[in-house]
Amino acid sequence: MIYTMTLNPALDYVMHPLTLDMGYTNRSSSEELYCGGNGINISTLLNELDVVNVAMGIVAGFTGEYLINELQDAGIASNFVKLDRGYTRINVKLNGIVMTMVNGMGPKIPQKKVDELLGRMDVLQSGDTLVLTGSIPNSLPEDMYNQIMARLAGRGIQFVVDAPGQLLMESIKAHPFLIKPNNHEVGRIFKADPMPETPEDCLPYAKKLQEGGARNVIVSCGGNGSLLLDEYGTEHMVPTARVRLVNATGAGDSMVAGFLAKVTRGMDYENALIYASACGTATAASKGIAKRSTIDRVVTALYKKMGREMPASIADDIKNEKARAEAQALAAEGNDGEKQSPEGE
Numbered sequence: 001m002i003y004t005m006t007l008n009p010a011l012d013y014v015m016h017p018l019t020l021d022m023g024y025t026n027r028s029s030s031e032e033l034y035c036g037g038n039g040i041n042i043s044t045l046l047n048e049l050d051v052v053n054v055a056m057g058i059v060a061g062f063t064g065e066y067l068i069n070e071l072q073d074a075g076i077a078s079n080f081v082k083l084d085r086g087y088t089r090i091n092v093k094l095n096g097i098v099m100t101m102v103n104g105m106g107p108k109i110p111q112k113k114v115d116e117l118l119g120r121m122d123v124l125q126s127g128d129t130l131v132l133t134g135s136i137p138n139s140l141p142e143d144m145y146n147q148i149m150a151r152l153a154g155r156g157i158q159f160v161v162d163a164p165g166q167l168l169m170e171s172i173k174a175h176p177f178l179i180k181p182n183n184h185e186v187g188r189i190f191k192a193d194p195m196p197e198t199p200e201d202c203l204p205y206a207k208k209l210q211e212g213g214a215r216n217v218i219v220s221c222g223g224n225g226s227l228l229l230d231e232y233g234t235e236h237m238v239p240t241a242r243v244r245l246v247n248a249t250g251a252g253d254s255m256v257a258g259f260l261a262k263v264t265r266g267m268d269y270e271n272a273l274i275y276a277s278a279c280g281t282a283t284a285a286s287k288g289i290a291k292r293s294t295i296d297r298v299v300t301a302l303y304k305k306m307g308r309e310m311p312a313s314i315a316d317d318i319k320n321e322k323a324r325a326e327a328q329a330l331a332a333e334g335n336d337g338e339k340q341s342p343e344g345e
């Protein structure tokens, strides 16, 4: 079973301002509200790929209630500790000509709620995967991820960490199965000058992260593709399919979800990376986290661009999903027909 941990979840309020003038009232042309926070995005995409998972974390207030209800409606199992005060943050994403984000700080978390969360994690068993991702609220210790991994150490649980800067460097000491920084994060960690932009540029830094303890290191490089330095020392580099950018929020999380969805079902690392890259691109081309139909389209385009044959398991999956969607559309048409018939009896 895959568990995702979001210590500081959010509702992502995406606004589309036509202009953005600091110091003036700006008007948005449309808005959307999504459940967010890295772990929740990963759970959402795993669910889209029919991978059963549990979203864990800490929520508060009316925004936390909304989040839990939305996850439930989407069929995602959740196990969140509820705070007695405060509210889950609302992160504002201003999606104009350039993307500007203002992420909230999140509620204050008392120690007794941290203890409750740690206690709930005792359900994890050998063979489970725990994804630790996203920022840690100010009121929690900086080494929170390490505390969690230390508590669960020796139980045969695989850890995946996607965290910024020092948090990531601390986490790799626990030998996580996978980490996934992006090229800029890697550049900042190692004070690289110039910034690494391509998978090739990132390779020396991925090696350092592996030397520090991480087993598999994926570095995403936006439109320049991605790199996986796997635990056997093999380097995999994959380009990105070309799409029209709609909203990059959650693209990195979608990569992690796509990779896990495939490796936990036994796929080799190279093809899992290609699939992961397609999931990230599909989300960048979507409003919110990508739907299955977009992922299937992007993954097909990416294999074509690479001039490679798609593994049979992915091709079959796409065929089955297409047949399911067509059957569903037909059934819906049938229902509409019934409703429209004026006096059916």
Ligand SMILES: O=P(O)(O)OC[C@@]1(O)O[C@H](CO)[C@@H](O)[C@@H]1O
Residues within 6 Å of the ligand: 008, 010, 011, 012, 035, 036, 037, 038, 041, 091, 103, 134, 135, 136, 249, 250, 251, 252, 253
């Ligand atoms: O403030 P953090 O925890 O660093 O990042 C949170 C966040 O920006 O990351 C996700 C995208 O990865 C969004 O859903 C969410 O708003």
